Amino acid sequence: MGWFKRLKEGIQTATKYKKEAPDGLWYKCKRCSELSTSKEVKANFHKCPKCNYHIRIGSAEYFDLLFGEDYEELFGNLISKDVLEFSDLKPYKERLAQQHQKTGLLDAIRVAKGKIEEHSIVVCCMDFTFIGGSMGAVVGEKISKAIDHCLETHTPLLIISKSGGARMMEAAFSLMQMAKTSAKLTLMARAGIPYFSLMTDPTTGGVTASYAMLGDLNFAEPEALIGFAGPRVIKETIKRDLPEGFQTSEFLLEHGFLDFIVDRKDLRKRLADLLIMFSNAKAGS
Amino acid sequence: MYSPFSILTKRIIKNSEKIFGLAGGGAGECYLCGSTTLNKAVFRNGPINGTMVFLDFEKPLESLYEQLEKIKQVGEEGDLDVTVMVEELEEKIRRKREEIYNNLTAWQRVQLSRHPERPYTLFYIEQMCDRFVELFGDRHYGDDKAIVGGLATFEGQTIVIMGHQKGTNTKTRQYRNFGMANPEGYRKALRLMKLAERFGFPVVTLIDTPGAYPGIEAEERGQAEAIARNLFEMAQLKVPIVCVVIGEGASGGAIGIGLGDKVYMLENTWYSVISPESCSSILWRSWDYKEKAAEALKLTARDMLSFGLIDGIIKEPLGGAHSDPEAMAEILKNHIVKTLGTLTPIPADELVMNRINKYSSMGVYDTVPEDEEVEEESA
Numbered sequence A: 001m002g003w004f005k006r007l008k009e010g011i012q013t014a015t016k017y018k019k020e021a022p023d024g025l026w027y028k029c030k031r032c033s034e035l036s037t038s039k040e041v042k043a044n045f046h047k048c049p050k051c052n053y054h055i056r057i058g059s060a061e062y063f064d065l066l067f068g069e070d071y072e073e074l075f076g077n078l079i080s081k082d083v084l085e086f087s088d089l090k091p092y093k094e095r096l097a098q099q100h101q102k103t104g105l106l107d108a109i110r111v112a113k114g115k116i117e118e119h120s121i122v123v124c125c126m127d128f129t130f131i132g133g134s135m136g137a138v139v140g141e142k143i144s145k146a147i148d149h150c151l152e153t154h155t156p157l158l159i160i161s162k163s164g165g166a167r168m169m170e171a172a173f174s175l176m177q178m179a180k181t182s183a184k185l186t187l188m189a190r191a192g193i194p195y196f197s198l199m200t201d202p203t204t205g206g207v208t209a210s211y212a213m214l215g216d217l218n219f220a221e222p223e224a225l226i227g228f229a230g231p232r233v234i235k236e237t238i239k240r241d242l243p244e245g246f247q248t249s250e251f252l253l254e255h256g257f258l259d260f261i262v263d264r265k266d267l268r269k270r271l272a273d274l275l276i277m278f279s280n281a282k283a284g285s
Numbered sequence B: 001m002y003s004p005f006s007i008l009t010k011r012i013i014k015n016s017e018k019i020f021g022l023a024g025g026g027a028g029e030c031y032l033c034g035s036t037t038l039n040k041a042v043f044r045n046g047p048i049n050g051t052m053v054f055l056d057f058e059k060p061l062e063s064l065y066e067q068l069e070k071i072k073q074v075g076e077e078g079d080l081d082v083t084v085m086v087e088e089l090e091e092k093i094r095r096k097r098e099e100i101y102n103n104l105t106a107w108q109r110v111q112l113s114r115h116p117e118r119p120y121t122l123f124y125i126e127q128m129c130d131r132f133v134e135l136f137g138d139r140h141y142g143d144d145k146a147i148v149g150g151l152a153t154f155e156g157q158t159i160v161i162m163g164h165q166k167g168t169n170t171k172t173r174q175y176r177n178f179g180m181a182n183p184e185g186y187r188k189a190l191r192l193m194k195l196a197e198r199f200g201f202p203v204v205t206l207i208d209t210p211g212a213y214p215g216i217e218a219e220e221r222g223q224a225e226a227i228a229r230n231l232f233e234m235a236q237l238k239v240p241i242v243c244v245v246i247g248e249g250a251s252g253g254a255i256g257i258g259l260g261d262k263v264y265m266l267e268n269t270w271y272s273v274i275s276p277e278s279c280s281s282i283l284w285r286s287w288d289y290k291e292k293a294a295e296a297l298k299l300t301a302r303d304m305l306s307f308g309l310i311d312g313i314i315k316e317p318l319g320g321a322h323s324d325p326e327a328m329a330e331i332l333k334n335h336i337v338k339t340l341g342t343l344t345p346i347p348a349d350e351l352v353m354n355r356i357n358k359y360s361s362m363g364v365y366d367t368v369p370e371d372e373e374v375e376e377e378s379a
Helices: A038-043 A059-067 A092-103 A137-153 A168-191 A231-238 A249-254 A264-278 B007-020 B056-077 B083-101 B106-113 B121-128 B170-175 B183-199 B216-220 B223-235 B251-255 B276-283 B287-297 B301-306 B325-343 B348-360
Strands: A026-028 A035-037 A071-074 A078-080 A109-116 A119-126 A157-163 A195-203 A217-220 B131-134 B147-154 B157-164 B203-209 B241-250 B262-266 B270-272 B312-314 B365-367
Touching: A026 A038, A035 A038, A059 A071, A059 A109, A059 A119, A059 A264, A071 A137, A078 A137, A109 A137, A109 A264, A119 A137, A119 A264, A137 A157, A137 A168, A137 B365, A168 A195, A168 B223, A168 B251, A168 B270, A168 B276, A168 B287, A168 B348, A195 A264, A217 A249, A231 B216, B056 B083, B056 B106, B106 B241, B106 B270, B106 B276, B106 B287, B121 B147, B121 B157, B121 B203, B121 B325, B147 B183, B147 B325, B157 B183, B183 B203, B183 B223, B203 B251, B223 B251, B223 B348, B241 B251, B241 B325, B262 B301, B262 B325, B270 B301, B276 B287, B301 B312, B312 B325
Parallel strands: A119 A157, A157 A195, A195 A217, B157 B203, B203 B241, B241 B262, B241 B270, B262 B312
Antiparallel strands: A026 A035, A071 A109, A078 B365, A109 A119, B131 B147, B147 B157
16 A cells, blocks of 8 residues: 555646657667667767667668768659559548658659769669658669669669568559569679669568669668568468567578678778779679 | 370379379379370369359359259250250350450459469460470479479470469368469579570460468578569570469569560459558558459559550450360460560560560659759759
């Protein structure tokens, strides 16, 4: 029996009296639940300063990490079209408009060209915030155009994948982007221009089963979810629990599907090393 | 008589028949050479236990068939002449069937594509090819039963033919993993394609899968890598590739053997990025909207052709492929013969470039004026 007794159950503060901490000042880690300031997090390459959790970031952050301010965005005017007039609980058109507004992005991938230690590179980077980073016709076309640009200018390519897979609202069109991007990548191989694939959390479905796995080098950030089928689907299919660490970067490395895992703070340096080493490739031989 | 079929193949088929009770009559062994000849009925699914399977939208047909049976029985028992009545009823059935089949919804076509009596890859191979040597294994890990393939003589020329294979009863369905391939299936397919390339044989693939298998081992062995690798290699394979969706064309599992110079769909099949059921569960958050999802996904052969994502539709006999599998195989064969005829004369480099260009042009999008953009400029 306690000395004190709660007279009223629950939290009594009305919503309007709640004191909101201004957004963006603090970051609470999704994994270790520790608080850090946003400044600390940013200085730490968008990783939790306490547990090194790699926070999901978008194309703007990756371009900033790799190039600073000094890059040129390519093919930025491509925008999805609702060919199928698709509608589930919400019409696809409406969903797109909302996403444009919410994210300030036109689609789930952006292409930039810049230099890493004097070596030019074209980077296609996916944005998970835009409909789960799903691959539709725009994603396929931007990659295809980026490859054309790489072929013309003989520039290495990096694709940073971060996607739930194909975009259902574009149905078969999105499926064909798997074939399209893979087919285009054969031209890179033929021309002897290196293509690097960086998989980040999460990379699943049609994206993994096409360009993400087709790098001359395939690598990933630590502890990213990478797989073909999503863990929930697998669990429902086999009706048992999945092993610890299943479908993580470390799991893929262990099974031979990654060249290496790279911490985000080392990414730029690692790419610089690779670009230097590949720069004396005997092109197209 | 010399059996044109592979001894090994037949033995394995024979064994699997013993073990798994494959439908049909089985194989006859040759006393001279020990090889076995395949009974045509082995891969013919046919009416199960002598009764026809009717889908829900075929119910009007079922009652007509019941009437027909009754009248026939009466005719057999008594002296009553029922010929006229039988003829009338058969005509009625024909008309009803036409009526039903000319107005199929997307979901009904999905149902037809999964009809338990629908012919599968091995049946088509058996019907269309004069010789067939099944080849097993991916040379890395194992042999996948959900994808079959091998060398075949097809209208006098050697081809490599492969496809997803489903089972015809509970045991064989499990044996074939319901047509859901593991990475070794895709790697076996690729091995056979590379074999075809080395010797200049055209490749024919038959697609019929509810998807690549989503399992722990499949992920461990790199399901995504296997499919991606196939897309990459099929895009630059130096021999003609003809793909036909003969049943279900579900997502990565289908396109994993589905990138080709010409891609066709049988009339009552579907091809999309996800099954209507899964689409319903994800986008509608319930399994109950599969009909709606099927419509929304625009997954029928007609839709796919209108989008320019496939090269043609192959007509099925009235009542679907399962109503007359032999006729279906004949139609399919003629179509493939014609297609290979147009592809074989094309020089390899041109063939590959055409193929890459074809896929490069797939996808519809808009462009926004540059000043309206959220982010800056374009090239």
